[in-house]
Amino acid sequence: MTRLNLLLIEDHAGIARQVATFFDGLGWQCDHAATGALGVQLATGNLYDVVLLDLNLPDIDGLQVCRAIKAGAPSNVPVLMLTARDAYEDKARGFNDGADDYLTKPFDLRELALRCEALARRRQLHVHQEMRVGPLLLLTREGRARYGEAPLALTQIGFKILLLLCREHPHAVSRSALIAHLWGSEPPDSDALKSHIYALRKQLDAAGGAGLLVTIPQLGYRLAIELDSRAGQ
Numbered sequence: 001m002t003r004l005n006l007l008l009i010e011d012h013a014g015i016a017r018q019v020a021t022f023f024d025g026l027g028w029q030c031d032h033a034a035t036g037a038l039g040v041q042l043a044t045g046n047l048y049d050v051v052l053l054d055l056n057l058p059d060i061d062g063l064q065v066c067r068a069i070k071a072g073a074p075s076n077v078p079v080l081m082l083t084a085r086d087a088y089e090d091k092a093r094g095f096n097d098g099a100d101d102y103l104t105k106p107f108d109l110r111e112l113a114l115r116c117e118a119l120a121r122r123r124q125l126h127v128h129q130e131m132r133v134g135p136l137l138l139l140t141r142e143g144r145a146r147y148g149e150a151p152l153a154l155t156q157i158g159f160k161i162l163l164l165l166c167r168e169h170p171h172a173v174s175r176s177a178l179i180a181h182l183w184g185s186e187p188p189d190s191d192a193l194k195s196h197i198y199a200l201r202k203q204l205d206a207a208g209g210a211g212l213l214v215t216i217p218q219l220g221y222r223l224a225i226e227l228d229s230r231a232g233q
Contacts, residue, residue, distance in 0.1 A: 004120055005029045005047070005180060009039030009065065010054040010082065015105075019052070022109045029184050036060030044072040047164075047177045049120040052112075055083035055094070063097045070098035078119035082107070133166045134225035135209065150207035157182055158200045165213070165223050172222035197221065 006023060010016045011034045023030040031046070033039035036057040043051055051069060055062030066079050078100040083090070086104045094102055101115055131138045137146045143159050145152045154162065164173055164181055179187045187193075201213045214224045 003027055003029075003184065004049040004116055005184060006050050006052060006116060007031045007033065007039065007042055007046070007048045008052045009033045009036065009043075009057070009062075010052070011035065011056070011058050012054070015054075019109065019112070022113070026113060029180075034058075036062065036065040039065055040068045040072070043069040043077065045174065045177070047181050048073075048077050050116045051077055051079045052116075053079055053081050053099075055081055055085060055090075063093060066094070066097045066099055078122070080112075080115060080119060082112075131163070131166055133169050133223065136162070136166060136223075136225075138163055138166060147204060147207035147209045147212075152203045152207055154200065154203060155196070157196050158203070161196060161200055165221060169223045169225060172216045172220050174220040176220075178220060 004023075006028060008016055008019055008030055010019070010032070013034070016032050016034070020030045020032060031042055031048075033042055036059050039051075039053070039057075040060075051073075053062055053066055053069075057065065062081065062083070066081070069077065069079060079098060080101045080103060081094045081099045082103055082105060083094075084105045085091075091102050100119055103112060103115060131140060135148045138159075139145070140163060143156065145154055145159060145162055152162075160182060161178060164178065175193060179193055182193070182196075197213070197215075204210075204212045212224055214222050216222060
């Protein structure tokens with residue numbers, strides 16, 4: 001199975017523990033939020049492959065949480081709703097508010113894992129093989145990049161960093177989000193991200209993109225490319 005990074009928004013401690021334990025056995029990372037407010041905070045501040053969302057939360061209705069995640073998440077993350085509401089009208093409301101899939105309780109954990117994989121895979125199919133952001137061109141399938149006509153000699157991690165920055169442009173990407181994207185829950189002991197950022201910036205500078213990779217103090221990094229020069233992705 002592909003390693004996934006998931007967010008579970010579920011107030012029932014027993015269910016949350018069972019799901020997290022099962023995913024841990026698959027080698028997946030699963031963050032947990034017991035309230036809708038914390039769920040929105042995590043989903044809009046981090047990068048996840050899939051969000052698992054219970055509709056019956058103690059503070060905010062799950063449909064409102066879904067709308068907030070779809071509006072504010074840094075990428076178009078799939079939302080899989082988990083609920084005991086199995087009426088057609090409930091499902092219709094969920095899909096209308098942005099849900100990508102629906103699973104009623106009680107559910108088989110193996111089916112839940114299969115659905116998560118399918119949602120993550122479907123999302124990847126929508127990622128273009130070629131991405132342009134201003135003078136940058138990334139060939140995502142081949143793992144190669146250019147600045148203007150100059151090829152960039154990037155490591156695999158350097159390419160992943162640049163690709164994520166391009167996908168999230170014009171927004172900044174936090175250090176924590178980059179680290180989770182690159183290494184999951186097991187980052188290197190040293191400040192490896194800083195070294196990779198330095199190497200990527202050096203490549204961009206040498207190709208004529210001096211000042212393109214900007215550090216945002218206390219947050220992370222972004223690409224300094226004007227919006228009107230950004231090509232469709």
